[in-house]
Amino acid sequence: MIVALLNQKGGVGKTTLALHLAGLWARQGRRVVVVDADPQKSALDWSQARGDTDCPRLFAVLGLSRDTLFREVPDLAAGADHVVIDGPPRIASLMRSALLAADLVLIPVQPSPLDGWASAEMLALLAEAQSFRPNLAARFVLNWCVGRTVIARETAAALEGQAPSLLRARIAQRVLYAEAMGQGRLAFEQDPDGPAARELAAFAASVASLAP
Template sequence: MIYALLNQKGGVGKTTLSINIAAELTRLKRKVLLIDADPQGSALAWSNCRDEPSFTVVGMAKPTLHKEIDLLSGDYDDVIIDGPPRIAELAKSIILASDIVVIPLLPSPLDVWAAAETVDLIREAQVYRDDLKCCLVVNRKIANTAIGRDVRKALKELEVPVLKSDVGQRVAFPESMATGSTVLSGWNSKGAKEINKLVSELRRIK
């Protein structure tokens, strides 16, 4: 399965989620490839400071990704693509290369509006790929806040499935990333459980 994490807005946690999702799939005995398709190269930088590599990370921020994905993905059970913000041509290629596009967003009105731009790109691609799936995931949710509760109501306007598995605002995510690790490595059991649930829900999408 090829999962792309994509949003035209930056700062929504695409790279952090991509890495943690890849780590969880690896824990489940899947052979995983993470493609860093963001010219900023944050996932590659993270991989360079890992002590014990458990999955492969490669860089390919090219608008021909959808034409080359088969050459890269043949030996893997799952591929995760970490997409860039604000590069429409590259985003379109990533969408065409994917089976499921996951749109992370923060629980804020600005993020809901930005997610709509990505949804529009996906709907354009679905004209050619009617089997292409997409979903939204609420990231960095702050518990017991009105905006955290209300974001799902706002997202209904996009008419795109919203995963039930929210990911909370937890310091363990940036702390683990800084050391080339993930929340699955014992940094925070709540964060690990959130990633477990998120991946389980993603794998049920057909």
């Protein structure tokens, strides 16, 4: 399965979710490749930081921030169980290429009306891609939720009435994610039995259930 994490809005947690999803699948024995399609190269920076730790390399991270992504990713997928694309913000040509390569698109949003409005261009690109690939699946992912706040409930309610629909699993706002990523690690490695590990496991299972 080729999963692309995409949103025109930056800073919504695409890289964090992409790396944790890849790490969980790799820990389950799957062969996983992460494609860093963001010119900022955050996933590649994380991979380099991980090389300075004593942690094993769970998966490969490749930089492919070019418009030919849709032709190159299927070749990578032939030798892997999963490919996870960490997409770029605000670069429509790269976004289109990632959409044409993917089987499933995850659109991370934060609990904020601004994120919902900023998703409009992303949804237009998704609809364009689905006109060529009707079986392309997509889900919103509510990321960085702060407890059971009113804004989180309102954002979830608004997204549940949208197409694509909202992924059931949600990710909370936790300092652990930033701490782990900054050290080239993953949150479930820092605290294997903690709440972040549990919610990430639920997230990965929800995504896997959408496999074509």
